[in-house]
Amino acid sequence: MKKKIYVNGKFLAHRVTGVHRYAIEIVKKLIEFGEDVEILVPPHMPFASNPFPEVLIKEVRGYKSRLLWEHFSLPAYLKKQKNYVLLSLCNIGTLYDKNQILCIHDMSYAVNPSWFTKSFARYYRIMIPRLAKRAKRLITVSEFSKRQITEQLGIKYEDVSVVYNAPADKFNAVSTSNISYSKDDFFLFVGSMDPRKNINLIIDFFSKPEQSHQKLVIVGAKIKSFNEVNFQIPSNVKVLDNCNDDELAALYRRAKAMINPSFYEGFGIPVVEAMASGCPLILSNLEVYREIAEEGAFYFDPYSTESLSAAVERFQHTQEDEMHKLIDENITRSKDFSWEKSSYALLNVINQA
Structure with missing residues (x-):
């Protein structure tokens, strides 16, 4: 029996960068393949872009704050579901779901925190190691990033899979x-x-x-x-x-x-x-x-x-x-x-x- 694929759709509130393009293109293909995909988003979230059919977008009730929604409202909804996987494809996911596949694109926040605002670098320093340990599986976008993730986060090499970026x-x-x-x-x-x-x-x-x-x-x-x-x-x-x-x-x-x-x-x-x-x-x-x-x-x-x-x-x-x-x-x-x-x-x- 096929797993239901839920997508953490919080990224649709952001202007499209390389990280967000990755999520968009991957999810598009999963939909094309006929997979059972549903994109979960916070209530009343403003969309910066939405390339997906409206019928596949589901508002999950809960916190309006996207950060609180991701960590509390999203896992509360998923607790009621069966035979599913959650895809969080843009570096950050929820701490409280055991069926999450998380994509960490790189370790730039650890390599040089000064590239980022202090609040952003601090949040990533706190969250990424915890998320990496709790995720069901990690993916990343290159062999280079895989080596950095395993070395810096103490993750087993075989527990990280490379799923490359590509041109549209x-x-x-x-x-x-x-x-x-x-x-x-x-x-x-x-x-x-x-x-x-x-x-x-x-x-x-x-x-x-x-x-x-x-x-x-x-x-x-x-x-x-x-x-x-x-x-x-x-x-x-x-x-x-x-x-x-x-x-x-x-x-x-x-x-x-x-x-x-x-x-x-x-x-x-x-x-x-x-x-x-x-x-x-x-x-x-x-x-x-x-x-x-x-x-x-x-x-x-x-x-x-x-x-x-x-x-x-x-x-x-x-x-x-x-x-x-x-x-x-x-x-x-x-x-x-x-x-x-x-x-x-x-x-x-x-x-x-």
């Missing part, structure tokens, strides 16, 4: 014949404007007089759980803080390369989106980026403007046929990551649990 369908090139190798004259950055993303490095780079002829488009917005990032935008940099997926897909296809200077990531959805779109990559030298892109990027030290400059120089001096080959290989590699594969991997975890 609209970013996927059907084949290399659909790719335009002729690009527009701008670089692209995609990510939230928070200290972990290290956006100051590329602002410094594009602010240099010798780079004034280079153009950069930034797609991202401030996220309230992170500390402020302050910088002055030079005239050759354009910021788009309200860009839908269709517009973003067009930017990936047109940009001559995406630059991502992050200090730390658990996965990095823009990397695989760019790969799938045929957009070359200039990336900080992170272990997880090498796990995803392998040798398909120009890597640099995220603490050094000179290293970024050298990577851009290598990119610009790459022969045309070599660049075409790199783009083709990245498109092929991106097909290793799909929401269908990831959702089947999650179903395996659900069945084992």
Whole structure:
């Protein structure tokens, strides 16, 4: 008999970031597969987005506070249910349900708490270790994050499963014949404007007089759980803080390369989106980026403007046929990551649990 899959739908109150996109795409696929899915939300919760059929959304009575609802009202409702699993896919879940599968995306709150507001970092420091111990099963988004979770939280390696992120369908090139190798004259950055993303490095780079002829488009917005990032935008940099997926897909296809200077990531959805779109990559030298892109990027030290400059120089001096080959290989590699594969991997975890 199939388990009923309840989804902790509190995340639908938040602006869509990589973490929330993960939950949305996974749940969409579970619904497509014909699984018995119901998305549980607090009463009178304002939705930032809702890509799911209304018939699958259920308001669970209880606290209006989303935090109190998650820890008390949600488990009280689930106590009356049988043969189910609860999916909490956005780092935090409830402390009081024994049938919960929890996704911890990364350990950034422990690696560098100063990236976050004090209240956010404190809450994660208190909650994540407790949730990790109480969850029926843990999943995460990369082998890199799995190692960090097991090492820092004292969880057995075999008790954490990797369920990768993936590009949404609209970013996927059907084949290399659909790719335009002729690009527009701008670089692209995609990510939230928070200290972990290290956006100051590329602002410094594009602010240099010798780079004034280079153009950069930034797609991202401030996220309230992170500390402020302050910088002055030079005239050759354009910021788009309200860009839908269709517009973003067009930017990936047109940009001559995406630059991502992050200090730390658990996965990095823009990397695989760019790969799938045929957009070359200039990336900080992170272990997880090498796990995803392998040798398909120009890597640099995220603490050094000179290293970024050298990577851009290598990119610009790459022969045309070599660049075409790199783009083709990245498109092929991106097909290793799909929401269908990831959702089947999650179903395996659900069945084992």
